[in-house]
Amino acid sequence: MMKILGIDTSTMAANIAVLEDDKLICEYTINTKKTHSQKLMPMIENMLQLSDIDIKDIDAIGVCVGPGSFTGLRISMATAKAIAHVNNIPIIGVNSLEILGLNMDFCNRKICSILDAQRNQVYMNKYILEDNEIKALDDISIVKIDDLLKELEETKEEWVLLGEAVYKYKDKIEAINNITVPSPSNNITKASSLCVIARNKMKENKDVHNCYDINPMYIRKSQAEEQYEEKQKRLNDGK
Numbered sequence: 001m002m003k004i005l006g007i008d009t010s011t012m013a014a015n016i017a018v019l020e021d022d023k024l025i026c027e028y029t030i031n032t033k034k035t036h037s038q039k040l041m042p043m044i045e046n047m048l049q050l051s052d053i054d055i056k057d058i059d060a061i062g063v064c065v066g067p068g069s070f071t072g073l074r075i076s077m078a079t080a081k082a083i084a085h086v087n088n089i090p091i092i093g094v095n096s097l098e099i100l101g102l103n104m105d106f107c108n109r110k111i112c113s114i115l116d117a118q119r120n121q122v123y124m125n126k127y128i129l130e131d132n133e134i135k136a137l138d139d140i141s142i143v144k145i146d147d148l149l150k151e152l153e154e155t156k157e158e159w160v161l162l163g164e165a166v167y168k169y170k171d172k173i174e175a176i177n178n179i180t181v182p183s184p185s186n187n188i189t190k191a192s193s194l195c196v197i198a199r200n201k202m203k204e205n206k207d208v209h210n211c212y213d214i215n216p217m218y219i220r221k222s223q224a225e226e227q228y229e230e231k232q233k234r235l236n237d238g239k
Contacts, residue, residue, distance in 0.1 A: 006191035009076040010068025017191035062198025073216040084211040092198040101127035102193040142144035165222040
């Protein structure tokens with residue numbers, strides 16, 4: 001039997017879980033403003049203790065690589081690398097949008113996962129579910145929310161739109177008849193979904209890494225980097 005520990009701090013919610021083959025052993029989610037650096041390790045220690053699981057029993061780690069919060073991604077990645085290094089186990093990278101997509105297992109509609117990217121933009125990808133596995137219809141991209149909603153409306157197909165960003169743009173989404181928003185429990189990334197995807201990738205030897213060669217997925221530069229580059233540009237233009 002293979003036990004996979006799933007770790008995700010890509011959004012406001014901190015999520016961890018352990019999957020043993022087809023059995024979900026435990027799952028722990030905290031969706032508060034407390035920082036991930038304060039939450040994550042106590043959550044992992046508490047969950048494993050309550051579940052009578054020793055960290056040495058873990059065979060692999062599934063970690064969310066992004067897109068999402070730059071700081072959050074670094075925290076989960078550093079934690080996964082440390083555990084993997086000490087226990088000499090592999091790490092499987094899973095993106096946050098496919099995790100959201102698998103929340104809608106058995107859904108017969110097309111799925112669009114979105115996360116807030118600021119400036120009226122969202123991180124986005126589209127999916128379908130085939131044989132209970134998530135299949136991407138596109139590449140992850142950053143789009144203006146108005147452009148995305150117009151595109152989905154014009155397809156005339158039935159869509160499920162999910163992710164934390166649905167609350168930010170709730171009024172715009174509700175005005176479109178062929179878009180459905182699922183329940184709140186499905187609008188956050190779930191470590192249990194992460195573990196399922198990681199297990200499937202492990203079987204296919206896809207996105208499997210060691211503690212040295214896995215890194216977060218950065219779709220664009222951080223706000224701090226963009227501000228620094230803009231400042232440098234202004235300084236250079238002033239010469």
